[in-house]
Structures are given as C-alpha cells and as structure tokens.
Amino acid sequence: xxxxxxxxxxxxxxxxxxxxxxxxxTIIFNASGVVNFAQGEFVMLGGMITVFAHAAGLPLPLAAxxxxxxxxxxxxxxxxxxxxxxxxxxxxxxxxxTIGASIFIRGAAQLVxxxxxxxFPAFSGTEPIHVLxxxxxxxxxxxxxxxxxxxAGLWLFFTRTLLGRAVLATSNNRLAAQLVGxxxxxxxxxxxxxxxxxxxxxxxxxxxxxxTSYDVGLALALKGFAGAMLGGMGNPKGAFVGGLMLGLLExxxxxxxxxxxKDAAAFVVILAVLFFMPQGLFGRKSTERV
Amino acid sequence: MLTVxxxxxxxxxxxxxxxxxxxxxxxxxxxxxxxxxxGKTTLLRCLSGVQPVSAGAITFRGEGLTTVPAHRRLSRGLxxxxxxxxxxxxxTVEENLRxxxxxxxxxRVDKDMQDAFAMxxxxxxxxxxxxxxxxxGQQQMLAMARALMGRPACLLLDEPSMGLxxxxxxxxxxxxxxxxxxxxxxxxxxQNAFGALKIADRGYVMETGRITMTGPAAELIADPRxxxxxxxx
Numbered sequence: 001x002x003x004x005x006x007x008x009x010x011x012x013x014x015x016x017x018x019x020x021x022x023x024x025x026t027i028i029f030n031a032s033g034v035v036n037f038a039q040g041e042f043v044m045l046g047g048m049i050t051v052f053a054h055a056a057g058l059p060l061p062l063a064a065x066x067x068x069x070x071x072x073x074x075x076x077x078x079x080x081x082x083x084x085x086x087x088x089x090x091x092x093x094x095x096x097x098t099i100g101a102s103i104f105i106r107g108a109a110q111l112v113x114x115x116x117x118x119x120f121p122a123f124s125g126t127e128p129i130h131v132l133x134x135x136x137x138x139x140x141x142x143x144x145x146x147x148x149x150x151x152a153g154l155w156l157f158f159t160r161t162l163l164g165r166a167v168l169a170t171s172n173n174r175l176a177a178q179l180v181g182x183x184x185x186x187x188x189x190x191x192x193x194x195x196x197x198x199x200x201x202x203x204x205x206x207x208x209x210x211x212t213s214y215d216v217g218l219a220l221a222l223k224g225f226a227g228a229m230l231g232g233m234g235n236p237k238g239a240f241v242g243g244l245m246l247g248l249l250e251x252x253x254x255x256x257x258x259x260x261x262k263d264a265a266a267f268v269v270i271l272a273v274l275f276f277m278p279q280g281l282f283g284r285k286s287t288e289r290v
Numbered sequence: 291m292l293t294v295x296x297x298x299x300x301x302x303x304x305x306x307x308x309x310x311x312x313x314x315x316x317x318x319x320x321x322x323x324x325x326x327x328x329g330k331t332t333l334l335r336c337l338s339g340v341q342p343v344s345a346g347a348i349t350f351r352g353e354g355l356t357t358v359p360a361h362r363r364l365s366r367g368l369x370x371x372x373x374x375x376x377x378x379x380x381x382t383v384e385e386n387l388r389x390x391x392x393x394x395x396x397x398r399v400d401k402d403m404q405d406a407f408a409m410x411x412x413x414x415x416x417x418x419x420x421x422x423x424x425x426x427g428q429q430q431m432l433a434m435a436r437a438l439m440g441r442p443a444c445l446l447l448d449e450p451s452m453g454l455x456x457x458x459x460x461x462x463x464x465x466x467x468x469x470x471x472x473x474x475x476x477x478x479x480x481q482n483a484f485g486a487l488k489i490a491d492r493g494y495v496m497e498t499g500r501i502t503m504t505g506p507a508a509e510l511i512a513d514p515r516x517x518x519x520x521x522x523x
Contacts, residue, residue, distance in 0.1 A: 162388065162389075162392065162395070165381065165385055165388070165389060166389065166392060168378070168380065168381060169378045169381060169389050172378045172379060172380045172381065173376050173377070173378055173379070175340055175372060175376055176372065176376040176378060177378075177389075178338075178339075178340055178360040178361050179338055179340070179360070179364070179369070179372060179376075179437070180364065180389050180390050180392050180393075180436065180439075181361050181362075181363075181365060181392050181393045182361055182389075182392055183359075183361045184361065
C-alpha cells in the first residue's frame, strides 16, 4: 500500500510537469495549428535562467519571475522571427521550423550558460512529508499544485474571458476573427508568450527535484507531446489529464516492472489508446455542417 | 459613405479586379450582382482589408481606409458577413454573438444580443449549442447577427442566399431590407440577381473584374440585357 502510494506521488509529480508541457503545446496548437517542438526548451530556460539569476545574487522568487518573463520573450521572438514570416507555409514546414528553433535554443543555452547540471534550493525546505508510510517532498506539492493552478487559470481564461474566447475564435476561423475586430497577430503573440511562460513556470517548479541542464528540453518535449496526444491534441483538459496519466504510467512501470521499461510501457499504452481512439481520450468528435 | 476608386487586386500574378469604381451613400442598399468568379467576393475582401489592394483607393466616411489593417475596420464602422458564413464552429451561438461585439464591453452588448434574438428567434432557441451544428440557414442568420453586433454603420453582405432553401432566402432578404430602418447601410453581393435587385436601391453589374453596368435597381431589373444574362427570363 505504502509502496503504491509512493509510486503515485512520484508519478503525479512527473506527470504534473508533463501536463504543464502538454498545456503549452495545446495553447500554441489551438492558436496556430502548429505543434511547437521547442516547448521543452521553454522548461529548460525557466530552470536555467532561474539558476543563473539566483547565482548572481537575486532572491529566488525574483529570479524565477525574471526567468518566466525572459522565456515568454523568447516565445514571442520564436513567433515573430520564425513562425510569422513563414505563415502560409504547410503546417509540417512550421513544425520543422520549431524543431530547428529547439536545436538553436539548446545550442545557445549551452554557450550562454554551460554544460553542467544545476539546481537551486527547494521553495519550502527539503524536509520530506510522511503520508501513510510513503514520503513526498514538499517541492512535489509545489509542482502538483502549480500544475493544477495553471490548469484552473487557463480554464477560466478560455471559458470566462472575452480575450480567451478571442483566442479560440482565432484558432477556429482566422478570417472571421479579423472581421469582428480581433487583432489575430496579437493573439498569436499572446499564445506564444503564454505557452512559453507556462513552460518556464514548470521548469522553475521542477528544477529542485529533477535538476536541470541545457539539454533537458528534448525529453520533456517528447513526453509532453505524448501526453497531449494521449488526451487529445488541442484540448486543455485532455492535455492536463494526458500529462498526469503519462507520469503515473511511467512511475508505476518503473516501480512494479523495471525502470528500464518505463518509457517503453508508457508509449505502448499511448499507442494502444490512439489505435482505438485516434482522437485521444478527450478529442472532440467533429460534426460540422457546411 | 463608401467610395471605391480604381480598385485593383491580384492573386499572385493574376489580376482579378481591374479598376473598380463604386459608391454607396448613407442609408442605401446597394447590390453588386454578377456571375460566379466575377470578383465580387474579392471586392468585399479588399473592402474589409483581408485581401491586398494593388492600386486604387477606398474612402469610408470621409477617411482613407486603404491602409487600415483588417481588425481596425470594424471600429471605423465597417462590418462584413463573409462568404460561406465563417462562423466560429467550436463556440456556442451566444459566444459567436458576443465575439461579434468583441470591441465593446458596455451594457449595450446585452441589448444588442436581445435585438439579434428578436430578429432571428431560432438563434435564441439554440444559443447554448455549438454553432457548427446549426443548419446552413441558421448559420447564415448567425453570421449576419454577429456582424450586426459590431454596431456597423455599413454592412458588407457576401452571398447571404448561397445554398439556402427559397423560403429561408426570402426571410434573409426581408431582414436585409429591414436593416434600412435600423440605419445600417448595406452593400450586398449576390449571384441571386433578381432577389438582390428587388430589395436594393441601386445596383452594379460586375463581369470578370470590371463594373459593366450601373443604375437604379428597378431599371436594372427591367433591362433586357440583365434579364437575359442574370435573371434567366
């Protein structure tokens, strides 16, 4: 029992990070139809910039804020410099551009920072919390809570605010969005900024647990993408649940089978789900009249 | 109210509008009729700023509009209900209408929405349903109502009768002629020349990117050339 609980705790922690990456994927996908494979680099930047800003003497919260803001700026730059000029190109080309951008960001991070593994102190100490024979790090609670907060915030944004609906409208019909007075370029900029900020936030939360270096982004992007696909691409609820499920799957496989198989088991389950439900768990069945 | 002078537009290297001159006075219903491919939709796309203009000028309420970005034209008072409806299929009917008033967040939004529901009662019934599930006629009503939510002085209407049953077409045209009473000027583009000319004050006939005839709608309906070419009489 305590063993299972232990695996669930670690699965939720990892899953929360995947969920944040998957939510980032969802926002940009919804706004532009592009799967942004540089999403993992945003997580890396969030962690790395915080590390170096903190090392330079800034208090941790300020360093984290700066990291999130700078990463949001990188997201905007990615849109303005790489995606927007190629607008009109096939989506596959845009996706390849994001892969190129992720390689570029990784290379730049290696030069600007270094190739070492870094961390910074956990937010509320390292004293583990004991629950029913299992232990959970206090930082894990930060990660899980942060993911839930971001999800709730996004849900409110998309369902309760006019600007959020304008984002949905832009993704659904760019022409009509312009005709009702929505500045669709601003919506794109906003989506990239928001997506990058969420990724960076995930990086800030998880770095005290998993540590960070210039090259952590790629694996996270793949896992986050898998989570988003599992839940149904383009659906925030799907991204969130898909990310959490992927984390749990990995952790349970690592615990009960072997940690060597954790990636394989997770991806086999995803393949099975997508084989029977190509739209993902929460994917919308599209019925539209024309 | 709306003046177009020497308007030219091209898709890549192919010019589709070869110098359009057109004027709409305040309070009028003006229609542009013509066959499929004449450039009518391109003309409206230019007016709304979603299609590049290669030469010529658009003036609206005394101000140049040619270089104003698309999303700023509604705040100048120019709305469009585009070809093919282009509603937000993943949002509800009510959300579609609310986004039509994206530029506004005052008390009048609610009132305008009630007016829209009064104009098209079926939309009130379906207001919490996804707009993508509406029938073609209902989608057309939604597209027009959404455009009106933006409080336009002038409404550009692109092919509102396309693909609809005759009874719905009649209902749509009735609403269009009723817009006059609401103080909305209308520029109506139609392949259904007879229906459009019947409710319009003046008409323009467009052929392969040029205006070939213009005059009061009643005269155009009576013109033998028009009757033969567009009315099938």
